[in-house]
Amino acid sequence: MRSRHARLIALGGIVALLVAACGGSDDGGGGTTAATSAAGAGTATSAATGTTAEESPATTGGGAPAGSAAGTLTIWTDALYAPPVKEAADAFAAENGVTVNVQAVNETRTQFLTASQAGTGPDLVLGANDWIGQLVQNGAIDPVPMTDATKDLFNPAAIQAVTFNGQVYGIPYAVENLALYRNTDLAPEAPATWEDLTAAATSLQQQGRVTELLALPIGTDGAPAPYHTYPIFTAGGGTLFGESPDGSYDINQMEMGSDASIAANTRMSQMAQQGLLKTSIGSENLASIFTDQKTAFMVSGPWTLPDIEAAGINYAISDIPSFAGGPPARPFLGVQAVYVASKGQNKALAQEFATNYFIQPEVAQGLYDAQPRPPALLETYESVAAENPDIAAFNEAGAEGDPLPSFTEMAGIFDPWGKAIVAIVGGADPAQTTRDLATTIDGLIGG
Amino acid sequence: MASPVEHVRESGAPAAAGGPPPPGGLMRLAGPGGRPLGLILKLLLLAVAAAIAVWAAIPLIDAGNWIGLAIVIVATIAIFVIYLSPRMIPAKYLVIGTLFLLGFQVAPIIYTLTTAFTNFGDGHRGSKDEAIAAIESASITQAPGSEVYALSIGTEPDGDLVFLLTDAQGAAFAGTAAGLEPLVPGTFSAGATGKITEAEGFTVLNVGEASARGAEIAEFSVPTDDGAIRSQGLSTAFEGIAGQNYQADCDCITDINTGTVFTADNDIGSFVDPNGNALAQGWKVGVGFENFTDALTNPTIAGSFFKILLWNFAFALLVPVLTFALGLALAMLFNSEELRGRRIYRSLLILPYAMPGFAMLLVWRDMFNADFGLINNLFGLSVDWLGGEWTARLAVLIIQLWMGFPYMFLVCTGALQSIPSDLVEAAGVDGARPGYAFRTITFPLLLVATGPLLITTFAFNFNNFNAIYLTTGGGPFPADNPTAGATDLLISYTYRLAFGGQGADYGFAAAISVLIFLIVAVISIIGFRRTRVLEEVN
Numbered sequence: 001m002r003s004r005h006a007r008l009i010a011l012g013g014i015v016a017l018l019v020a021a022c023g024g025s026d027d028g029g030g031g032t033t034a035a036t037s038a039a040g041a042g043t044a045t046s047a048a049t050g051t052t053a054e055e056s057p058a059t060t061g062g063g064a065p066a067g068s069a070a071g072t073l074t075i076w077t078d079a080l081y082a083p084p085v086k087e088a089a090d091a092f093a094a095e096n097g098v099t100v101n102v103q104a105v106n107e108t109r110t111q112f113l114t115a116s117q118a119g120t121g122p123d124l125v126l127g128a129n130d131w132i133g134q135l136v137q138n139g140a141i142d143p144v145p146m147t148d149a150t151k152d153l154f155n156p157a158a159i160q161a162v163t164f165n166g167q168v169y170g171i172p173y174a175v176e177n178l179a180l181y182r183n184t185d186l187a188p189e190a191p192a193t194w195e196d197l198t199a200a201a202t203s204l205q206q207q208g209r210v211t212e213l214l215a216l217p218i219g220t221d222g223a224p225a226p227y228h229t230y231p232i233f234t235a236g237g238g239t240l241f242g243e244s245p246d247g248s249y250d251i252n253q254m255e256m257g258s259d260a261s262i263a264a265n266t267r268m269s270q271m272a273q274q275g276l277l278k279t280s281i282g283s284e285n286l287a288s289i290f291t292d293q294k295t296a297f298m299v300s301g302p303w304t305l306p307d308i309e310a311a312g313i314n315y316a317i318s319d320i321p322s323f324a325g326g327p328p329a330r331p332f333l334g335v336q337a338v339y340v341a342s343k344g345q346n347k348a349l350a351q352e353f354a355t356n357y358f359i360q361p362e363v364a365q366g367l368y369d370a371q372p373r374p375p376a377l378l379e380t381y382e383s384v385a386a387e388n389p390d391i392a393a394f395n396e397a398g399a400e401g402d403p404l405p406s407f408t409e410m411a412g413i414f415d416p417w418g419k420a421i422v423a424i425v426g427g428a429d430p431a432q433t434t435r436d437l438a439t440t441i442d443g444l445i446g447g
Numbered sequence: 448m449a450s451p452v453e454h455v456r457e458s459g460a461p462a463a464a465g466g467p468p469p470p471g472g473l474m475r476l477a478g479p480g481g482r483p484l485g486l487i488l489k490l491l492l493l494a495v496a497a498a499i500a501v502w503a504a505i506p507l508i509d510a511g512n513w514i515g516l517a518i519v520i521v522a523t524i525a526i527f528v529i530y531l532s533p534r535m536i537p538a539k540y541l542v543i544g545t546l547f548l549l550g551f552q553v554a555p556i557i558y559t560l561t562t563a564f565t566n567f568g569d570g571h572r573g574s575k576d577e578a579i580a581a582i583e584s585a586s587i588t589q590a591p592g593s594e595v596y597a598l599s600i601g602t603e604p605d606g607d608l609v610f611l612l613t614d615a616q617g618a619a620f621a622g623t624a625a626g627l628e629p630l631v632p633g634t635f636s637a638g639a640t641g642k643i644t645e646a647e648g649f650t651v652l653n654v655g656e657a658s659a660r661g662a663e664i665a666e667f668s669v670p671t672d673d674g675a676i677r678s679q680g681l682s683t684a685f686e687g688i689a690g691q692n693y694q695a696d697c698d699c700i701t702d703i704n705t706g707t708v709f710t711a712d713n714d715i716g717s718f719v720d721p722n723g724n725a726l727a728q729g730w731k732v733g734v735g736f737e738n739f740t741d742a743l744t745n746p747t748i749a750g751s752f753f754k755i756l757l758w759n760f761a762f763a764l765l766v767p768v769l770t771f772a773l774g775l776a777l778a779m780l781f782n783s784e785e786l787r788g789r790r791i792y793r794s795l796l797i798l799p800y801a802m803p804g805f806a807m808l809l810v811w812r813d814m815f816n817a818d819f820g821l822i823n824n825l826f827g828l829s830v831d832w833l834g835g836e837w838t839a840r841l842a843v844l845i846i847q848l849w850m851g852f853p854y855m856f857l858v859c860t861g862a863l864q865s866i867p868s869d870l871v872e873a874a875g876v877d878g879a880r881p882g883y884a885f886r887t888i889t890f891p892l893l894l895v896a897t898g899p900l901l902i903t904t905f906a907f908n909f910n911n912f913n914a915i916y917l918t919t920g921g922g923p924f925p926a927d928n929p930t931a932g933a934t935d936l937l938i939s940y941t942y943r944l945a946f947g948g949q950g951a952d953y954g955f956a957a958a959i960s961v962l963i964f965l966i967v968a969v970i971s972i973i974g975f976r977r978t979r980v981l982e983e984v985n
Binding site for chain 1: 577580581658662665678682683687831833922
């Protein structure tokens with residue numbers, strides 16, 4: 001009797017061991033990354049780059065080690081871009097007699113850093129330009145020097161965004177920035193100023209045609225707030241950092257807390273009192289408020305285009321308004337780029353793919369077809385903008401934009417900054433809150 | 448020590464906490480009639496164990512992790528010896544559980560503890576050599592005014608790599624480890640892009656062949672007067688200069704453009720210049736108790752610590768108490784024989800338990816939305832639930848009550864059914880009113896069974912990161928302090944401190960985890976002591 005029991009337990013144990021072993025690589029990896037990406041939806045960086053995890057379906061191969069054999073190139077991307085990258089990579093593979101393995105990975109940035117350190121990372125990774133600082137700090141990516149002739153093929157702002165410490169670190173393929181969407185049935189005219197927008201929206205609200213004046217994501221946790229209110233902040237005269245002589249941000253010249261920044265945040269506080277900014281609107285309900293026609297105006301990026309087209313609303317895209325008599329609104333310019341991993345197994349092949357193959361117009365066109373965002377490659381942009389006015393409008397709205405900072409401290413700044421905006425929108429004194437925020441940021445940069 | 452699950456089972460109730468199903472079916476398989484089958488199964492499963500060991504061993508050998516390999520080998524041998532030998536019956540029971548305990552409990556704890564004494568985190572992930580390599584390769588720039596070459600990878604007759612280069616004017620060179628040699632016109636031919644397709648004395652590799660030697664090519668450089676020609680992919684090469692170089696004699700890195708010398712500080716794992724500026728790429732070093740002293744003395748942390756600790760205790764105590772009260776009330780209601788359709792009600796009540804928690808937390812967050820949320824719309828309220836300090840606390844408690852009561856309901860239903868009804872009836876005969884009988888008989892017996900569960904629920908909710916992070920994100924935050932929110936638990940607060948700032952700081956996070964572990968452990972020990980007293984009374 002006893003020994004029979006023992007055998008049973010052994011059996012159960014070994015089965016459990018087997019299940020655990022199988023589950024560890026596949027189910028465990030995929031399942032948890034899907035779950036954590038749901039958790040991370042709306043964190044500073046994902047909100048900033050617009051690739052919210054909620055949009056992307058759960059994918060497989062989360063933590064699968066990418067043990068590359070000779071002649072095998074492994075590329076990590078998010079689920080949105082996996083199909084077009086795979087198409088481009090297959091063509092490259094067929095041309096050159098190598099194997100290319102494209103893996104859709106959730107939480108790409110974190111996974112990549114961990115895998116890179118463990119030596120199981122990919123050869124190439126696709127991601128936003130605000131990752132660069134952290135990836136360089138951890139020795140995870142290498143510069144990809146470009147000749148001036150190659151740089152001239154790209155939107156100069158995109159090249160500036162992937163340049164860090166004077167080195168080019170990625171090959172850009174898409175430029176993203178915010179613009180103003182409006183429902184043309186409700187608001188036929190594009191408002192040039194916030195005052196015009198407020199007047200138009202208020203009159204629509206009084207007629208009972210809309211319930212909300214404006215959809216701009218703040219969120220109760222403030223995660224999307226800094227990125228989305230930055231154009232208001234700059235239109236109000238605020239700047240975040242001063243410039244170094246070469247035109248890049250100088251982190252030692254923090255401008256938050258200056259009189260200009262307080263004036264800009266006071267403007268924001270007034271907009272909140274008028275009902276233009278609300279913490280109840282966040283990344284999760286932004287698009288639905290616009291597509292349900294609860295509002296005539298929305299501030300968002302090209303990632304919302306598919307939702308709005310699917311809803312069949314008559315819309316138009318224009319520049320984000322400035323304040324009457326004030327400077328233009330400057331949104332952040334985010335850039336999606338491909339990076340060469342420092343610790344990849346096939347670095348030479350990866351560099352070949354990135355610098356000589358990925359810059360071809362056909363590849364850029366394929367990526368655009370999968371995700372309608374303004375291509376960074378000028379030739380492709382011209383052909384795309386000629387047939388899609390939305391893309392041209394986004395480019396126009398970003399003409400004055402500031403590159404999304406890529407230094408490592410930025411991730412830390414977004415968090416308290418977002419919370420300060422929530423406090424200001426909630427009615428806190430803008431001057432005092434801005435000064436307190438400056439103190440917090442000083443502590444982060446100094447410490 | 449008696450586990451909570453055993454408690455419930457001893458008292459005859461169904462195993463509510465997800466214990467293994469009764470092994471009836473398997474018992475018959477391996478019963479006396481099925482001896483050969485049992486043996487075959489055993490051998491098969493041992494073979495699977497061996498296969499898993501081999502599968503685990505290969506990457507360990509690749510990585511040169513000999514300690515890990517030794518552990519795998521010893522564990523596998525132990526499994527074989529124990530299950531093939533007719534003796535060692537107790538070990539047969541214990542070994543699998545022990546292995547899981549070691550693998551999934553002890554190892555992570557040891558890893559967390561060791562990490563707590565290092566500066567492991569962003570910028571300090573790898574070794575010093577890796578940091579030096581990263582600094583040098585990040586500093587390579589194209590030499591000013593230098594040539595960009597079209598590159599073909601070739602080999603010399605002896606198989607050594609050679610870079611076959613053409614410049615913009617069409618002049619061709621063969622670059623070897625010895626240096627750059629011009630090629631005589633006429634001895635080579637080039638394609639449209641300027642890439643050399645054939646050259647006398649060399650074999651030109653195609654991309655597939657070249658990529659097979661990719662690691663060699665990435666290391667290969669052709670020395671020049673100013674720097675070295677390196678490949679950029681397989682079809683471009685340029686003359687690059689490393690702007691920052693490591694010198695072993697001074698253990699320092701010199702920036703050749705500015706002349707700044709960054710000296711290695713092996714205590715903090717960074718290269719530091721005389722002004723105290725450190726290079727971004729550092730390495731992992733031991734820092735002793737620094738993470739702990741930081742956590743205890745940092746003024747920002749200490750300022751908010753007690754306020755958060757207080758709410759943390761309130762949250763962790765209120766959740767089990769409220770869920771238990773509601774679960775018990777419902778269990779008693781549905782324990783009554785007269786109620787019709789009990790099964791349907793019971794199934795409906797455990798629905799929240801069956802829903803995926805992550806998704807439900809996000810749904811609840813949206814339901815509490817001030818302008819668009821179901822709760823305000825349904826009741827005609829205009830409460831800014833997540834924006835007010837106390838309403839946000841109430842909201843997270845309501846969410847946890849909804850998520851947690853079905854578990855308590857199940858547990859209490861089981862425990863109630865295990866309490867012999869004749870005890871209560873006897874009390875009734877003796878003249879005790881129902882309330883009195885419940886207070887003096889049913890409830891104490893119930894507590895014996897559910898007490899340990901309440902303690903584990905407390906310990907779980909003490910660190911219930913998701914409950915906060917996915918709903919309020921710790922907020923609302925006071926305008927003057929964006930680091931400590933009204934609903935923050937210690938775990939969500941320290942998550943923000945360790946990962947919300949300048950990237951990830953695993954060493955600091957590990958130190959905080961150790962401190963939280965100590966708090967929870969002390970409380971749990973006290974709690975378990977108290978329930979043991981209860982049992983003795985019983």
